[in-house]
Amino acid sequence: MKKLLIFLLLSTSAFAQVNRIEPPNWWTGFKNENLQLLVHHPNIGNKTPKISYDGVSIIKVHKAKSPNYLFIDVKIDKSTKPGKFNIIFESEKGKKISQSYELKPKSKPSEDFIGFNSSDAIYLITPDRFANGNEANDVVKSMLETTLDRTHDYKRHGGDIQGITNHVDYIKNLGFTTIWPTPVLTNDMKNASYHGYAMTDFYQVDPRFGTLTDYKNLSEKLQQNGMKLIMDQVANHCGSEHWWMKDLPFSDWVNYQELYEREKKYITSNHRRTSNQDLYASEKDKKEMADGWFVSTMPDLNQRNPFLAKYIIQNSIWWIETLHLGGIRQDTYPYPDKIFMSNWAGEIMSEYSNFNIVGEEWSSNPLLIGYWQKGANNKDGYESNLRSTMDFAMQAIIPQAIKETESWDKGFAKLYDGLANDFHYASPKDIMIFPDNHDMDRIFTQMEENVENTKMALATYLLLPRIPQLYYGTEILMQNTAKPGDHGLIRTDFPGGWKGDKVNAFTSEGLSAEQKDMQSYLTKILNYRKSSKAIHEGTTKHFAPNNGIYTLFRMLNDEIVVLFLNKNESAKVDLSTYKELGFEGKKMKNIVTGEEIIWDKELTLNKKGAYLFTTKLN
Numbered sequence: 001m002k003k004l005l006i007f008l009l010l011s012t013s014a015f016a017q018v019n020r021i022e023p024p025n026w027w028t029g030f031k032n033e034n035l036q037l038l039v040h041h042p043n044i045g046n047k048t049p050k051i052s053y054d055g056v057s058i059i060k061v062h063k064a065k066s067p068n069y070l071f072i073d074v075k076i077d078k079s080t081k082p083g084k085f086n087i088i089f090e091s092e093k094g095k096k097i098s099q100s101y102e103l104k105p106k107s108k109p110s111e112d113f114i115g116f117n118s119s120d121a122i123y124l125i126t127p128d129r130f131a132n133g134n135e136a137n138d139v140v141k142s143m144l145e146t147t148l149d150r151t152h153d154y155k156r157h158g159g160d161i162q163g164i165t166n167h168v169d170y171i172k173n174l175g176f177t178t179i180w181p182t183p184v185l186t187n188d189m190k191n192a193s194y195h196g197y198a199m200t201d202f203y204q205v206d207p208r209f210g211t212l213t214d215y216k217n218l219s220e221k222l223q224q225n226g227m228k229l230i231m232d233q234v235a236n237h238c239g240s241e242h243w244w245m246k247d248l249p250f251s252d253w254v255n256y257q258e259l260y261e262r263e264k265k266y267i268t269s270n271h272r273r274t275s276n277q278d279l280y281a282s283e284k285d286k287k288e289m290a291d292g293w294f295v296s297t298m299p300d301l302n303q304r305n306p307f308l309a310k311y312i313i314q315n316s317i318w319w320i321e322t323l324h325l326g327g328i329r330q331d332t333y334p335y336p337d338k339i340f341m342s343n344w345a346g347e348i349m350s351e352y353s354n355f356n357i358v359g360e361e362w363s364s365n366p367l368l369i370g371y372w373q374k375g376a377n378n379k380d381g382y383e384s385n386l387r388s389t390m391d392f393a394m395q396a397i398i399p400q401a402i403k404e405t406e407s408w409d410k411g412f413a414k415l416y417d418g419l420a421n422d423f424h425y426a427s428p429k430d431i432m433i434f435p436d437n438h439d440m441d442r443i444f445t446q447m448e449e450n451v452e453n454t455k456m457a458l459a460t461y462l463l464l465p466r467i468p469q470l471y472y473g474t475e476i477l478m479q480n481t482a483k484p485g486d487h488g489l490i491r492t493d494f495p496g497g498w499k500g501d502k503v504n505a506f507t508s509e510g511l512s513a514e515q516k517d518m519q520s521y522l523t524k525i526l527n528y529r530k531s532s533k534a535i536h537e538g539t540t541k542h543f544a545p546n547n548g549i550y551t552l553f554r555m556l557n558d559e560i561v562v563l564f565l566n567k568n569e570s571a572k573v574d575l576s577t578y579k580e581l582g583f584e585g586k587k588m589k590n591i592v593t594g595e596e597i598i599w600d601k602e603l604t605l606n607k608k609g610a611y612l613f614t615t616k617l618n
Contacts, residue, residue: 032351039070044069047097112354128157158498161181236300272288273368356387373426401415496509547571591612
């Protein structure tokens with residue numbers, strides 16, 4: 001009996017699972033038949049992997065500098081059937097480790113993954129600050145940051161994935177079609193872990209946000225409501241507490257790795273993003289931009305290492321399939337190696353032809369924004385394969401134009417000239433526009449808490465030939481006026497997201513009259529926009545501003561949408577100014593108030609503000 005027990009114990013030990021294999025599963029039916037597995041386990045590099053499964057073959061095995069890694073190139077034939085199999089790792093002495101692996105069937109063809117586009121309106125959420133749907137996961141004692149303090153702008157507040165799922169109906173009823181939460185993957189950092197951008201595990205949901213099942217449930221509920229989920233991803237860096245930082249596989253896995261391992265030092269990025277395009281940029285400036293660490297707690301990943309490059313690409317594809325994503329938002333887009341970023345986006349879009357990715361390029365220069373969009377006529381021949389980028393240029397121009405009052409046109413020339421820059425873009429309607437986000441002052445603060453100016457700005461953002469994104473709480477005039485630029489305050493808790501909140505914006509209980517009015521205002525415009533082909537796909541025409549009035553038209557077939565921005569206390573608009581459009585005698589309706597007008601000789605605008613009219617009367 002004793003001998004049998006020893007034998008069983010030895011057998012169990014001999015066939016233990018490896019510590020980590022990534023991707024943790026894969027799918028059959030991809031165009032690309034190749035898969036690279038990262039295996040991490042003590043001294044796994046001294047073992048030989050074997051697979052016996054029809055249609056699956058090992059092409060090549062790569063050892064790393066660390067003996068605790070293996071990288072296995074696997075081919076999955078198109079004829080391979082879904083199923084589970086074992087990967088056997090055997091040492092020269094005959095000792096074995098058996099790792100179970102699963103190939104799942106694709107849930108739908110790759111071309112059926114439809115990405116966000118100009119027909120969508122995106123609701124950006126910082127999950128920790130939106131709603132606490134599961135108080136049981138507020139604190140996880142095994143993690144480095146265990147403090148929950150809603151009075152502290154940079155501590156965790158307890159919002160989670162379930163909190164978003166609980167309020168999908170609210171977001172849908174506002175008129176949004178897509179949700180973009182900031183990262184919810186494990187961010188096991190000592191401080192400010194709530195924001196999620198210093199990831200310490202690229203395949204694991206942070207348990208304080210919930211589980212993978214919670215994440216899947218959110219995606220499923222969105223799909224049931226005809227909505228999409230965008231995932232916020234980071235290819236540029238990881239968190240300093242990432243599991244591999246304690247055992248890096250190669251000597252060039254992160255940039256300036258030798259300096260970091262020798263002295264725990266690094267070189268910070270010079271943030272000279274123009275070095276990506278600059279014909280005269282020095283090699284020193286290019287290197288410090290691409291290789292420098294974003295901040296001290298975010299080691300800069302070296303995407304020129306082919307194993308890391310493959311890891312990041314496969315990670316993105318894994319999440320697309322796992323969550324049935326409707327898009328990816330890629331953080332700090334100009335900071336990684338730009339050749340890699342082209343390959344990354346290219347491989348994703350090659351597999352998912354109708355998908356979409358938006359890259360963050362924080363620049364007010366349209367030349368730089370346009371450089372990163374697919375189809376750009378770049379002098380250096382660079383092709384990004386990126387369908388969408390972020391329009392920080394127009395984002396900044398619109399508040400400036402609306403607030404200015406001194407010039408003859410009262411500032412609207414800025415808006416007129418800014419939109420004229422669209423000639424530079426390969427596809428203006430595929431660019432993402434926004435009044436604010438999680439890294440900048442809220443639009444109500446930018447507009448100096450002037451409600452009418454805020455409405456004018458929001459109407460403009462929503463009518464442009466763009467993909468609009470609004471930040472949670474914009475609909476109730478959330479602001480950070482007390483501390484402009486303070487990221488923690490910008491990411492304020494959404495009222496009603498926690499038990500005991502005296503104000504509940506989800507039900508409008510406790511909101512001021514102005515807040516309720518803004519909720520109603522945005523709901524009417526967003527819900528109109530949801531079915532407006534003219535706004536989604538129509539032609540755009542605007543007229544030079546005159547005497548404090550700017551006019552923008554969106555047109556497709558019989559649908560016409562008109563935006564008047566008026567800075568006067570009252571004004572009479574001579575409609576013959578627009579006679580080239582041939583609108584005489586058309587009946588139109590105010591999208592917000594429901595008032596009907598006839599497009600005749602003159603239109604009276606009774607007060608300052610935004611006026612939206614449409615020929616769609618029902």
